[in-house]
Amino acid sequence: MGELFTAEAFEETGGGPLYLQLHRLIADAIASGRLQPGDSLPSERELATMTGLSRVTVRKGVAELVASGQVIQKRGSGTFVAPKVEKLEQALSLLTSFTEDMARRGRNVESRWIARGLFTPAPEEVMALGLGVGAHVARLERVRSSDGVPLAIERASLPQDILPDPDCVTDSLYAVLQSRGLRPVRAVQRISAANLNAKDADLLGVSPGVAGLRIERISYLPSGKVVEFTRSLYRGDAYDFAVELKLAPEGERNP
Template structure:
């Protein structure tokens, strides 16, 4: 590993700022496999001695890699190459649950419950679910995991008339709703970028501030009743969302 950080490696003045060169050199080593998941980087003072770079430059380059999720820092242990997470492609044209998505891939599904119960609705839940002032909402908050890797935080809200017993949800909310004849048949989803705050990053096992995907879903029964309002946070390094696009019917018509 020491040959990655020789003074000669940073002697090209046209390569940009030194911390950028260090960032690029470590990132390239991770991408090529020279640095593998779990490898421990030398301490900051040792990197400075090997490379001839200042400790400020070392710190700046390493912090950028931690922020991007390529390195992780463990208090009292050092800086390590982050574990690699298999990227999953998720189709946006299908209304499926997390459990169904993972089982279709042959992966083991787990949940770590954070909270669940019946509560008075927040204003956004009243609006999304069409609730009255005295109605209750069932809230489910959990970390969704596949093969032991945390992938998403799911915060679901349902009218208490649909789910009066939140503790009845086991592995799959949609499986329970289907058994009760309350499974949604269509949904509207909105996806936006998010930088994970410290609490959410800790739940997902990634550094604070890394990129994530925020997905807000409102789901409907066949009669048009809103049955689910879910806000999820997905790891940005683990998911690609894909959707098939087609020409509009007007564009497909031959010119007359």
């Protein structure tokens, strides 16, 4: 790796800011295969010595790579080339579960449980689920992975009368609801950008601060009763969400 990081690789003039030159050098090495997923980068001090750049410049260049998801930093271990993640496109026009989405692609699904049980609801759960005084909420919090790669953190809340035994959910929540005749038929979903905090980034195997997608879903039964309030965080480097748009009927268009 020493031949990759040399002082001769950096131009004082004409090549742009030095931290961006370092960013491009490492990014090109990753793209060309000279640096492979899982490879460890030299430490900040070592990179500064090898390249003749200041540690501030090195830190800034590596931070750009972390922000773009090309490398990950593990506290106490170092900086590593991020594993390659296949980009998945998810349609927003279908009300499906993570398990169903992956099954359609022929992929295996794994769950790492963080919390599962009945709890006193938080104020936002009371509001979203329309809970009464003294009601309890079933919470399911887990990391959803496919073929060994963590893709999303899913935090689902349901009224206790909808899911009285959260431990019965082992794989697909919607399969359990279907078996009880309580599968939702419509949902309102909101998507926003998020930068992952240290805890969530660690669960997803990425560096703190990288881009993610926050998805909030409220799902309904045919009667209009709220059956599910789920807040999920998806890896920004793993998902594209797509929606089909159609021209409004002629009578509904603005003149």
